Amino acid sequence: MRNPPALEQLVESLRCLPGVGPKSALRMAYHLLQRDRKGASGLALALDNALQVVSHCGSCNTFSEQPLCPLCASTDRDSRLLCVVEMPTDLMMLEQTQAFRGKYFVLMGKLSPLDGVGPREIHLDKLIKRAQNNIVEEVILATNYTVEGEATAHFISELLRSRGLKVSRIARGLPMGGEIEHVDSSTLAQAMMERRLVG
């Protein structure tokens, strides 16, 4: 006696979610089919819709439904400053501080050779093109002050400086091992203001 095939397939499919093992996938499937069929149907719709309409901004690489995201399309930002962050969450945290009025590039990750995340996976070719548009005057590296975030910042600074670009790093106002997503707004604003040139 096994679960019906469609249920087994659902359990298997739920495993694509990060942090979901076989036991919790089974628990989720039971819950959805037994207690929240409306939620399950809404989730299927939301997945299909997101897959269809969400892509990446051609300029800053963040998630976007338009070819150019609202921030990149804005004429209200200083195009001479380009701030590089790991994830869209980091961009949103920085926006909340209102300490930065330039533009962004979102890596969508960080260098992590052990997980197979190299320069290509964090879109460094796209970043190089973006930074070499003859308008950008300073690239501000706002990756996390974790081991991997630091390595990523170092790698990018070498890459951009060898192409004659001015590169700075947000100040270490963050505690060691700290992540931008979890730091308070004023500390983050301080770190942005105290950014230092690299090299």
Place this chain on the structure above:
Amino acid sequence: MRNPPALEQLVESLRCLPGVGPKSALRMAYHLLQRDRKGASGLALALDNALQVVSHCGSCNTFSEQPLCPLCASTDRDSRLLCVVEMPTDLMMLEQTQAFRGKYFVLMGKLSPLDGVGPREIHLDKLIKRAQNNIVEEVILATNYTVEGEATAHFISELLRSRGLKVSRIARGLPMGGEIEHVDSSTLAQAMMERRLVG
């Protein structure tokens, strides 16, 4: 600057999964859109398909794609014995022991007044009809030996005995607080063999 609406909707929809809060929903949505679009699309399909084809067996109440599940449709089982379990997982664990050749009824839960799970939510009307078919001679209660499982067994035994049915309880071979899903097969087989009459 916020996430695009379709992404926000996906994050919101992922919250219907048990144990998924706002932070992990966001992490899941990013992961799916950025690294596993194929998985996301498969999940949407699996949800739709499961919602469409998975219902409950008309006889034992477990998840089934047919009106009658394979086990209920089988002529190979002793219809005089009806074993009541909380979840399909428990049924499958018992089947693995091969210590029981009767039929089942799956409550799809346990009494839990604080969570709003009463007699109706665990389908006791369906169980009463099922047990009173003039073929069932003994109802074996195989709910967990947890506080709620015990209360459920007690409630059901009162209900069925007042209707003249013979009711037994699997032996407490399980440790106190133990759950059928996590016990080894031989202990569970022992508990089935040493079941005792209630009352």
